[in-house]
Amino acid sequence: MNKKELMEAILKDKELSHLTKKEAELFLNRMMDVVKKTVKKGDDVALIGFGTFSKVKRAAxxxxxxxTGEKIKIKAKTLPKFKPGKAWKDMM
Structure with missing residues (x-):
């Protein structure tokens, strides 16, 4: 499912059918922006029952x-991480 298909699935919900595609897209974009900015800042975003977005540091x-079989040095970096919540894992 891509972003467009996700928006269409949201709009099929009876409680959200009053939203326009533009409003649904705006909401989804803003939500993703807030999650990215919050995680970049170093805070976690925990959505109970869904999962937690966080930032992890990977050592060099x-x-x-x-x-070639040649040894190379891999630099340290910071990456985003998502950990599914217990309810989601149990559902699978």
């Missing part, structure tokens, strides 16, 4: 180039 490490 040594790796191997699979084509």
């Amino acid at each position: 490490r040594m790796g191997v180039n699979p084509a």
Whole structure:
């Protein structure tokens, strides 16, 4: 499911059928912006029953180039992380 299909699924909900596509898109975009900015700042976004968005630091490490077998240094970096909530994991 892509973003457009997600918006269409939201609009099919009886309680949200009064929204226009533009309003649904605006809401979805704003929600994603808030989650990204909050996580970038270092705070977690926890949606009970769904999951938690957070930021993790990956340490520098040594790796191997699979084509040549040469050892290479992989730089440290910060990445976004999503951990599904218990209710979602149980549902699966």
